[in-house]
Amino acid sequence: MRLVFLGPPGAGKGTVSSVINAEKGIPVIVMGDILRKEVAEQTELGKKAHEYMKKGELVPDDIIIGIIEKVLKEGNWNKGFILDGFPRSLRQAQALDEILKSMGLQLDKVVLLDVPEEVAVERLSGRRICPKCGAVYHVKNMPPKVEGKCDKCGAELIQREDDKPEVIRNRFRVYQNAIKPVIEFYMNKGLLVKIKGNRPVEEIVKEILE
Ligand code: ADP
Ligand code: AMP
Numbered sequence: 001m002r003l004v005f006l007g008p009p010g011a012g013k014g015t016v017s018s019v020i021n022a023e024k025g026i027p028v029i030v031m032g033d034i035l036r037k038e039v040a041e042q043t044e045l046g047k048k049a050h051e052y053m054k055k056g057e058l059v060p061d062d063i064i065i066g067i068i069e070k071v072l073k074e075g076n077w078n079k080g081f082i083l084d085g086f087p088r089s090l091r092q093a094q095a096l097d098e099i100l101k102s103m104g105l106q107l108d109k110v111v112l113l114d115v116p117e118e119v120a121v122e123r124l125s126g127r128r129i130c131p132k133c134g135a136v137y138h139v140k141n142m143p144p145k146v147e148g149k150c151d152k153c154g155a156e157l158i159q160r161e162d163d164k165p166e167v168i169r170n171r172f173r174v175y176q177n178a179i180k181p182v183i184e185f186y187m188n189k190g191l192l193v194k195i196k197g198n199r200p201v202e203e204i205v206k207e208i209l210e
Contacts (some may be wrong), residue, residue, distance in 0.1 A: 016208065056168070068086055
């Protein structure tokens with residue numbers, strides 16, 4: 001299966017895709033993780049991207065499209081893939097189509113995972129991530145076994161700098177402004193599946209797999 005996961009920040013895209021990865025072995029391409037790695041390594045790309053990320057703005061399309069083209073063309077997708085956090089604008093969606101076409105591939109489904117803004121804000125405020133392996137937790141909903149430590153690799157968990165209330169609200173606005181034409185684009189292709197994200201992870205995973 002070649003899938004795209006759309007949805008506002010905090011919808012649960014990363015959480016659900018990591019469960020599907022564990023159950024089905026489908027690789028997940030997480031655009032935010034790719035960018036955060038560049039930021040942490042202070043590469044030229046990372047420095048540029050950081051200016052947008054810290055404010056909750058979208059990183060310019062040319063940069064993002066360049067990244068995804070390289071990742072897709074260099075990878076092995078025999079087991080399919082899940083794209084998490086890409087595309088986020090119509091131009092990115094159109095570019096993805098072109099890239100996949102040039103590789104003789106196409107998308108199977110586009111999953112729109114939706115939650116109300118208040119749920120997303122509560123989730124993102126309590127989100128903690130592992131800076132080493134990327135695992136995602138929530139202080140109340142999905143706490144780690146040992147407070148502040150990653151279950152998988154033992155590293156100290158951190159709060160993302162853009163998971164602060166002011167930035168969270170801006171990210172939500174940015175998402176809403178850019179995503180409508182993307183949703184229409186995939187709806188017109190008959191690929192869009194809407195899934196309610198405000199319920200237990202297992203239920204969401206089951207519905208997506210069905
Ligand atoms: P996204 O990738 O869409 O931004 P995440 O998967 O990082 O969202 O989830 C955001 C936060 O919400 C995390 O702290 C995660 O632990 C928590 N979370 C994810 N899915 C659920 C769910 N179904 N119910 C409750 N909390 C959830
Ligand atoms: P995420 O981890 O998906 O919440 O993304 C974190 C931040 O990375 C976003 O707020 C954007 O600044 C940037 N980003 C991630 N994916 C994209 C994308 N497809 N297009 C533009 N910016 C992106």
